[in-house]
Amino acid sequence: MKLLIGDKNYSSWSMRPWLLFTHFGIPFDEVLIQLNQPDTNAKIRAQVPRGPGKVPCLIDAAGQPVWDSLAIAETLAERFPQHALWPRDAAARAHARSVSAEMHSGFGELRSNMWMNIRASFAGKNATPGALADIARIEAIWSDCLQSYGGPFLFGEFGIADAMYAPVAMRFNTWKPALSETAAAYVERLTALPAVQAWIDAAHKETHAIPYQDECP
Numbered sequence: 112m113k114l115l116i117g118d119k120n121y122s123s124w125s126m127r128p129w130l131l132f133t134h135f136g137i138p139f140d141e142v143l144i145q146l147n148q149p150d151t152n153a154k155i156r157a158q159v160p161r162g163p164g165k166v167p168c169l170i171d172a173a174g175q176p177v178w179d180s181l182a183i184a185e186t187l188a189e190r191f192p193q194h195a196l197w198p199r200d201a202a203a204r205a206h207a208r209s210v211s212a213e214m215h216s217g218f219g220e221l222r223s224n225m226w227m228n229i230r231a232s233f234a235g236k237n238a239t240p241g242a243l244a245d246i247a248r249i250e251a252i253w254s255d256c257l258q259s260y261g262g263p264f265l266f267g268e269f270g271i272a273d274a275m276y277a278p279v280a281m282r283f284n285t286w287k288p289a290l291s292e293t294a295a296a297y298v299e300r301l302t303a304l305p306a307v308q309a310w311i312d313a314a315h316k317e318t319h320a321i322p323y324q325d326e327c328p
Contacts, residue, residue: 112139114183115155115168117146119314121324123227123278125167126310128183130274133306135194137187147321181215184271198266207265207272210252214275221245225286226324227278229314233327234287243288249279250294257293263300277301281311 114132116125132139144154144166152164159168159176168178169186177186188196198204220241225233256265256272265272280301283290290298301307 112137112172113142113170114139115142115144115158115166115170117144117166118317118319118321119143119310120229120317120319121146121227121321122166123281124165124180126227126278126281127180127274128167128169128187129310130277130304130306131184131187131196131271133309134269134274134304135187135191135196137191137194145319181211181275184211184274188271195268196271198260198270203260203266206256206259207270210256210265211272211275213252214279218245218249218279221249221279221282225282225288227281228285228324229281229311230317231285231325231327233285236286236327238286238288246288246290249276250291253297254291254293257297262297264297269304273301277307280307 114128116122116129119126129141131137142158144151146166155162155166155168156164158170159178162168162176162178165178167180167183168176169183170176171186177183184196188194198207220239224237224239224242253265253276260266264270265276280298283294283298284302302311
């Protein structure tokens with residue numbers, strides 16, 4: 112299988128399926144396409160003509176493309192049932208799907224004001240009321256899951272829900288908003304995960320820069 116991704120420093124959506132492949136040891140070939148370039152869309156469409164021209168995109172051994180982070184995660188869970196990408200328990204699985212979908216479709220204020228830039232440090236900036244409201248909701252989700260399922264990750268062991276929130280942890284490392292003790296500890300555990308560390312290390316080695324994302328007014 113082949114996974115098309117964007118820059119590790121910036122591409123929060125690419126980070127999610129990459130972590131699942133890497134953490135669970137699922138073999139894949141990585142194809143990194145730099146974002147915000149004149150030919151970015153064309154390079155993606157050359158490999159995935161029927162898709163939206165965005166990353167991430169999974170291309171399986173038969174050439175079938177699957178785009179969108181959550182769709183890729185569902186595909187991996189379906190094809191590799193030996194790995195508990197979703198919780199085995201049905202009720203926990205429904206809960207995990209719900210919080211993952213909420214991350215997928217929500218938190219627009221956080222995304223707009225505290226974008227992912229692993230190499231940057233914007234401590235204390237852009238703490239708008241909307242971003243803080245999104246952070247409060249995320250903290251409530253994390254606290255509920257960790258308390259309900261005992262940790263160390265949202266549903267016990269690392270899975271799709273954690274991968275969906277991993278870029279949030281990267282944002283928190285960059286922007287450093289005030290967090291509860293529970294949320295801060297979860298961010299530390301996510302950051303220390305070997306697959307996450309591998310992504311972070313690669314992001315720091317990249318040389319491609321997107322100027323407007325490297326500056327914060």
